Amino acid sequence: xxxxxxxxxxxxxxxxxxxxxxxxxxxxxxxxxxxxxxxxxxxxxxxxxxxxxxxxxxxxxxxxxxxxxxxxxxxxxxxxxxxxxxxxxxxxxxxxxxxxxxxxxxxxxxxxxxxxxxxxxxxxxxxxxxxxxxxxxxxxxxxxxxxxxxxxxxxxxxxxxxxxxxxxxxxxxxxxxxxxxxxxxxxxxxxxxxxxxxxxxxxxxxxxxxxxxxxxxxxxxxxxxxxxxxxxxxxxxxxxxxxxxxxxxxxxxxxxxxxxxxxxxxxxxxxxxxxxxxxxxxxxxxxxxxxxxxxxxxxxxxxxxxxxxxxxxxxxxxxxxxxxxxxxxxxxxxxxxxxxxxxxxxxxxxxxxxxxxxxxxxxxxxxxxxxxxxxxxxxxxxxxxxxxxxxxxxxxxxxx
Amino acid sequence: xxxxxxxxxxxxxxxxxxxxxxxxxxxxxxxxxxxxxxxxxxxxxxxxxxxxxxxxxxxxxxxxxxxxxxxxxxxxxxxxxxxxx
Amino acid sequence: xxxxxxxxxxxxxxxxxxxxxxxxxxxxxxxxxxxxxxxxxxxxxxxxxxxxxxxxxxxxxxxxxxxxxxxxxxxxxxxxxxxxxxxxxxxxxxxxxxxxxxxxxxxxxxxxxxxxxxxxxxxxxxxxxxxxxxxxxxxxxxxxxxxxxxxxxxxxxxxxxxxxxxxxxxxxxxxxxxxxxxxxxxxxxxxxxxxxxxxxxxxxxxxxxxxxxxxxxxxxxxxxxxxxxxxxxxxxxxxxxxxxxxxxxxxxxxxxxxxxxxxxxxxxxxxxxxxxxxxxxxxxxxxxxxxxxxxxxxxxxxxxxxxxxxxxxxxxxxxxxxxxxxxxxxxxxxxxxxxxxxxxxxxxxxxxxxxxxxxxxxxxx
Numbered sequence: 001x002x003x004x005x006x007x008x009x010x011x012x013x014x015x016x017x018x019x020x021x022x023x024x025x026x027x028x029x030x031x032x033x034x035x036x037x038x039x040x041x042x043x044x045x046x047x048x049x050x051x052x053x054x055x056x057x058x059x060x061x062x063x064x065x066x067x068x069x070x071x072x073x074x075x076x077x078x079x080x081x082x083x084x085x086x087x088x089x090x091x092x093x094x095x096x097x098x099x100x101x102x103x104x105x106x107x108x109x110x111x112x113x114x115x116x117x118x119x120x121x122x123x124x125x126x127x128x129x130x131x132x133x134x135x136x137x138x139x140x141x142x143x144x145x146x147x148x149x150x151x152x153x154x155x156x157x158x159x160x161x162x163x164x165x166x167x168x169x170x171x172x173x174x175x176x177x178x179x180x181x182x183x184x185x186x187x188x189x190x191x192x193x194x195x196x197x198x199x200x201x202x203x204x205x206x207x208x209x210x211x212x213x214x215x216x217x218x219x220x221x222x223x224x225x226x227x228x229x230x231x232x233x234x235x236x237x238x239x240x241x242x243x244x245x246x247x248x249x250x251x252x253x254x255x256x257x258x259x260x261x262x263x264x265x266x267x268x269x270x271x272x273x274x275x276x277x278x279x280x281x282x283x284x285x286x287x288x289x290x291x292x293x294x295x296x297x298x299x300x301x302x303x304x305x306x307x308x309x310x311x312x313x314x315x316x317x318x319x320x321x322x323x324x325x326x327x328x329x330x331x332x333x334x335x336x337x338x339x340x341x342x343x344x345x346x347x348x349x350x351x352x353x354x355x356x357x358x359x360x361x362x363x364x365x366x367x368x369x370x371x372x373x374x375x376x377x378x379x380x381x382x383x384x385x386x387x388x389x390x391x392x393x394x395x396x397x398x399x400x
Numbered sequence: 401x402x403x404x405x406x407x408x409x410x411x412x413x414x415x416x417x418x419x420x421x422x423x424x425x426x427x428x429x430x431x432x433x434x435x436x437x438x439x440x441x442x443x444x445x446x447x448x449x450x451x452x453x454x455x456x457x458x459x460x461x462x463x464x465x466x467x468x469x470x471x472x473x474x475x476x477x478x479x480x481x482x483x484x485x
Numbered sequence: 486x487x488x489x490x491x492x493x494x495x496x497x498x499x500x501x502x503x504x505x506x507x508x509x510x511x512x513x514x515x516x517x518x519x520x521x522x523x524x525x526x527x528x529x530x531x532x533x534x535x536x537x538x539x540x541x542x543x544x545x546x547x548x549x550x551x552x553x554x555x556x557x558x559x560x561x562x563x564x565x566x567x568x569x570x571x572x573x574x575x576x577x578x579x580x581x582x583x584x585x586x587x588x589x590x591x592x593x594x595x596x597x598x599x600x601x602x603x604x605x606x607x608x609x610x611x612x613x614x615x616x617x618x619x620x621x622x623x624x625x626x627x628x629x630x631x632x633x634x635x636x637x638x639x640x641x642x643x644x645x646x647x648x649x650x651x652x653x654x655x656x657x658x659x660x661x662x663x664x665x666x667x668x669x670x671x672x673x674x675x676x677x678x679x680x681x682x683x684x685x686x687x688x689x690x691x692x693x694x695x696x697x698x699x700x701x702x703x704x705x706x707x708x709x710x711x712x713x714x715x716x717x718x719x720x721x722x723x724x725x726x727x728x729x730x731x732x733x734x735x736x737x738x739x740x741x742x743x744x745x746x747x748x749x750x751x752x753x754x755x756x757x758x759x760x761x762x763x764x765x766x767x768x769x770x771x772x773x774x775x776x777x778x779x780x781x782x783x784x785x786x787x788x789x790x791x792x793x794x795x796x797x798x799x800x801x802x803x804x805x806x807x808x809x810x811x812x813x814x815x816x817x818x819x820x821x822x823x824x825x826x827x828x829x830x831x832x833x834x835x836x837x838x839x840x841x842x843x844x845x846x847x848x849x850x
Contacts, residue, residue, distance in 0.1 A: 043601070173649055262441065388615060389630070
């Protein structure tokens with residue numbers, strides 16, 4: 001047997017809740033977190049719907065107990081909150097007892113502050129403390145500090161919307177290779193004018209609630225959030241009698257090599273990523289009980305991903321749903337947010353509903369799960385795809 | 401009308417960074433996408449912004465662009481008929 | 486039956502550098518010369534000297550690329566040619582600031598135009614993984630693709646990922662690159678917070694500077710790593726260690742532990758490649774080793790040749806690889822006298838502003 005990679009803790013903050021339990025309750029009760037923009041100051045406030053966490057930066061900062069001259073961005077605060085939850089959920093009291101690393105991810109890092117102070121930075125002002133918060137790695141350094149991870153392997157991945165899935169993958173590989181005993185993995189992204197305007201130029205933002213896998217889908221809802229998981233080696237689990245929430249059993253990363261932002265018509269990269277993950281897990285497609293799809297509700301993604309699902313699973317496609325209509329697309333964090341949801345699905349034997357689905361797409365007859373469904377689940381597959389052709393798949397299981 | 405076409409060609413070259421193309425090389429009826437000038441979907445989005453910014457024509461669905469950006473001639477006709485500035 | 490047990494393999498493969506290319510402020514770009522002519526700067530900034538891209542990048546793809554992407558696509562082609570390979574199983578990039586030119590362009594456009602009439606190209610191109618994505622797209626490489634963005638260990642993170650895969654035979658040939666590009670805005674704001682020296686200095690005198698801050702630079706260094714040694718082999722990549730925080734006091738024990746883990750005594754290091762950048766506040770890390778553990782070891786430095794940037798250590802890595810292959814230490818890089826002898830083991834140590842430290846061990850192949 002190869003080395004197992006156990007998930008022993010997780011934490012999350014998203015538009016549907018500030019902890020794991022709140023997120024779970026919202027998911028099973030079909031309560032979405034999509035709204036008009038209330039906190040972020042943007043000209044597009046009333047045009048689009050997003051998954052915004054209704055806590056101001058001051059409210060996020062309070063529980064972190066930071067000095068008044070701190071330079072935490074919203075991205076760093078969200079990440080710190082979720083990562084701390086994960087550590088506490090894993091009952092870790094002495095983080096340096098084992099070789100512990102942190103692999104985080106973010107798409108635009110400290111852009112939320114940069115876009116506020118871009119020109120102010122040029123004149124003497126208080127805002128200059130945020131200059132060093134801009135690089136993507138800054139939020140990770142701060143999360144490490146919050147968790148007390150020092151003199152250790154700490155790094156950051158940024159592959160657009162598949163970032164956190166790749167962070168989880170690297171964490172699993174570091175444990176399997178015996179490089180580390182424990183790795184905190186995940187991702188964080190806050191809403192920013194940068195991403196809102198960016199996706200707007202691509203004309204893929206929805207002005208209403210997004211409808212993944214629906215024929216009449218008209219784009220995505222952006223979201224913000226952070227989620228982290230604690231991955232631990234078999235040795236720690238055994239020694240500390242750890243409660244294991246689930247295992248990271250398979251992972252695959254492939255590139256679509258088709259277009260800078262769009263997915264290939266037949267989902268080549270997505271197919272490859274899912275096939276690789278199944279191969280690493282040593283599993284057959286028929287052993288997957290639920291697929292948490294990427295499902296952004298853009299015309300292009302859902303068609304491409306749907307075709308890839310058919311290529312991998314044939315005529316017997318497992319129950320599947322996109323949870324992005326709950327949280328919005330949390331970009332770099334999405335892979336971790338949905339990893340937490342996948343583990344919750346396994347723990348509770350529940351397939352979460354795909355909101356706002358009415359009409360099947362005309363290209364194929366794929367019907368997502370639209371109601372909360374109880375079903376014995378042993379393996380969940382989760383997809384995350386991003387710009388630059390990045391396609392990543394993770395497989396979570398109950399058994400090692 | 402021919403002024404508008406010249407103007408459009410210059411804008412296309414500049415906005416889309418077609419460094420190795422000159423105005424005289426673009427025929428009014430050359431197809432802009434695919435085999436002709438070889439533009440792609442990102443260019444189409446760029447041209448949609450140009451329509452909005454310079455001629456006050458707002459498209460809500462990128463698919464509408466496909467027909468409008470068929471050639472410089474078609475584009476110019478469309479702009480003449482729909483421009484608000 | 487389907488289980489691929491990479492990690493239980495009895496023997497871990499060794500990892501080699503089979504191809505290398507570097508685009509920097511030095512004309513030693515590519516592989517034709519090795520510091521025959523030295524570029525210096527008196528402006529506290531080293532801009533990379535770009536090669537003629539016409540033969541390296543098709544015009545249709547180049548038209549949207551900013552400098553960092555172009556340098557990377559070009560350097561990746563040069564590295565592939567250098568390794569005489571055409572098969573790549575994975576592409577892994579490290580970039581501290583990512584595609585800063587387009588990022589700055591899009592942020593300023595948002596502010597200047599009050600969020601109106603924005604165009605998609607700078608947004609698309611600003612994504613941190615643009616380089617890795619563009620290389621994959623250009624080569625139609627559908628393999629593993631990843632991008633690391635963690636300050637001064639961005640490149641080392643990419644190297645570590647590649648090494649894990651090659652050791653465990655998950656891949657046989659991986660393109661690993663480190664790239665960062667400068668913008669005027671980056672320079673101006675870092676001058677404001679004194680990360681760039683206030684007074685102008687001549688780059689050749691970098692280590693004589695007594696002030697805080699450093700000089701900035703940019704560049705792209707790309708490598709073909711493989712678990713099969715080829716005839717062009719530069720070096721064996723023996724070990725990498727990444728450390729987020731480290732006090733000056735704890736630096737020697739950490740280096741000792743790193744060497745011990747690799748069955749090496751400090752006396753066996755033939756050359757140390759240090760990341761000194763002339764910052765009076767933080768070069769103390771390098772001084773501690775130079776005056777202590779590495780006192781009797783031959784030492785070189787390189788940031789007076791390329792400037793400081795998050796992936797400057799990839800330039801150092803290129804330099805070290807080249808030294809191992811050619812068995813020549815460029816005069817300009819030497820810190821003090823160096824007695825000629827065979828170079829078998831090279832240690833690289835870098836950190837930036839006291840954070841994100843890395844040790845890398847290269848061996849003659």
